[in-house]
Amino acid sequence: MRQIVLVGFLQAQNCTNLPASWRHPDSRTDSTSPDFYREIARILERGKFHLAFFDDRLAMPDRYGGDHTHTVEHGIRCVKLDPIVTLMTMGMATSRLGLGATCSTTYYEPFHVARLFATVDLMTEGRAAWNVVTSLNDGEALNMGRDGVLEHDLRYDRADEFMEVVLGHWDTWDDDALVVDKASGRFADGSKVRRLDYAGEFFRSRGPFTVPRSAQGHPVIIQAGQSGRGRQFAGRWGEVIFVTSPNIEFGKKSYAGLKEEAERFGRDPGDMLLCNLVTPVCAATRAEAEDKMAIIQQLPLEIDQLSLLAEALNFDFAAKGLDDVLTDAELASFSGIQTIRDRVLGLSGKKNPTVREFMQISHRGRPDDAIVGGPREVADRLEEMFAAPVCDGFVVAATYVPGGYADFVEHVVPELQRRGLFHQDYAGKTLRENLGLVRPAIGRWRVG
Numbered sequence: 001m002r003q004i005v006l007v008g009f010l011q012a013q014n015c016t017n018l019p020a021s022w023r024h025p026d027s028r029t030d031s032t033s034p035d036f037y038r039e040i041a042r043i044l045e046r047g048k049f050h051l052a053f054f055d056d057r058l059a060m061p062d063r064y065g066g067d068h069t070h071t072v073e074h075g076i077r078c079v080k081l082d083p084i085v086t087l088m089t090m091g092m093a094t095s096r097l098g099l100g101a102t103c104s105t106t107y108y109e110p111f112h113v114a115r116l117f118a119t120v121d122l123m124t125e126g127r128a129a130w131n132v133v134t135s136l137n138d139g140e141a142l143n144m145g146r147d148g149v150l151e152h153d154l155r156y157d158r159a160d161e162f163m164e165v166v167l168g169h170w171d172t173w174d175d176d177a178l179v180v181d182k183a184s185g186r187f188a189d190g191s192k193v194r195r196l197d198y199a200g201e202f203f204r205s206r207g208p209f210t211v212p213r214s215a216q217g218h219p220v221i222i223q224a225g226q227s228g229r230g231r232q233f234a235g236r237w238g239e240v241i242f243v244t245s246p247n248i249e250f251g252k253k254s255y256a257g258l259k260e261e262a263e264r265f266g267r268d269p270g271d272m273l274l275c276n277l278v279t280p281v282c283a284a285t286r287a288e289a290e291d292k293m294a295i296i297q298q299l300p301l302e303i304d305q306l307s308l309l310a311e312a313l314n315f316d317f318a319a320k321g322l323d324d325v326l327t328d329a330e331l332a333s334f335s336g337i338q339t340i341r342d343r344v345l346g347l348s349g350k351k352n353p354t355v356r357e358f359m360q361i362s363h364r365g366r367p368d369d370a371i372v373g374g375p376r377e378v379a380d381r382l383e384e385m386f387a388a389p390v391c392d393g394f395v396v397a398a399t400y401v402p403g404g405y406a407d408f409v410e411h412v413v414p415e416l417q418r419r420g421l422f423h424q425d426y427a428g429k430t431l432r433e434n435l436g437l438v439r440p441a442i443g444r445w446r447v448g
């Protein structure tokens, strides 16, 4: 029987993906301390979450008005720690929880990323995952020594090669390459470690790679591309895919489409687990959850939304009034997450929506699409999406930390377990064992 996969959607920053969360009366305020992350990790592991995953962005939001003062003043995700280093503090506090972090294919070298994640995989005994992103906006480009963001599809063309180098390097040590025999003096079998010698259009890397294979073979690949080109990329490489769906009908089509995309690349669609983004606000009873939600809804500011929309769409909304319509040329210039634009166009039914409509329909920076309820109501909604199927699991966002996760683990996880929808315990030690993904043989990704 299929069972739900649960992923904690984490941020190594001063707030959750709801920027107002830091103002919540029950939020911890020490998000720059290791104990903050250790506590979240322990809560998720207590709730048998498969994976904790950190998003990333290589810049503070400052696209709105071309200035960061409002971002810092209001704490709109102005702190952004390195997710991989932060991840390790969680790894040291847990023994089964999978550990994922985001890393961009646009601003790093593939050899570096291959070594980084292969090392995390060894240091966590086979629990690592890499969320592959191509990055979004000019702020990131400027921080990383470029003039502006690369064109959308070109980012994915480069990313395809990037993956060939990373997975190529991960293939260059056979599982039994290490000998470590003091008596004979033989450390490793020289015939079982190869050079990659990769030379592509965008990347070159020679090897030999310097990190042996891990208990799970190599880190799990996470992806969240949503555009046509992004979904192609996800279908080729992704093992855990993050999706968002405005409704069940859309979600069902999107689910089937992504699985077909994987098949087109010669993959078994069962090797790909789709996790839908959800924001639960839960408590012991529906009435208590509604009281919690009433507090949360008071927290967001208009500027939170404008700043995050400007950041994600790579467009400066400060030049426009809230009720001004966006022109064709302005809409065409959005070079960040184009799915946000396309969904607002689709759901508004308008060719030229206003700035306010972008705020209302996208909900960016607001918790308006939260699932609010007691254990039964929240589990019902998750079960409906899982059964449709819209997804194979959920990437669970929090409206404040660590309480948002503690509530979910206390109230919803037992209800999902009671229904047989969620595992009672971890199946094994590695992330792949717990997700039910096969340990990849050398070169498996090349098949198809």
Ligand SMILES: Cc1cc2nc3c(=O)[nH]c(=O)nc-3n(C[C@H](O)[C@H](O)[C@H](O)COP(=O)(O)O)c2cc1C
Pocket: 009, 054, 055, 056, 057, 102, 132, 133, 134, 135, 136, 223, 224, 225, 226, 227, 228, 229, 230, 231, 242, 243, 244, 277, 336, 337, 338, 339, 395
């Ligand atoms: C749950 C979730 C988490 C994401 N995390 C990140 C992230 O950490 N960094 C990032 O640059 N993009 C992130 N994205 C954005 C995707 O990588 C992708 O760029 C976006 O969905 C738009 O798709 P496209 O690139 O195909 O246009 C995330 C998306 C989702 C749904």
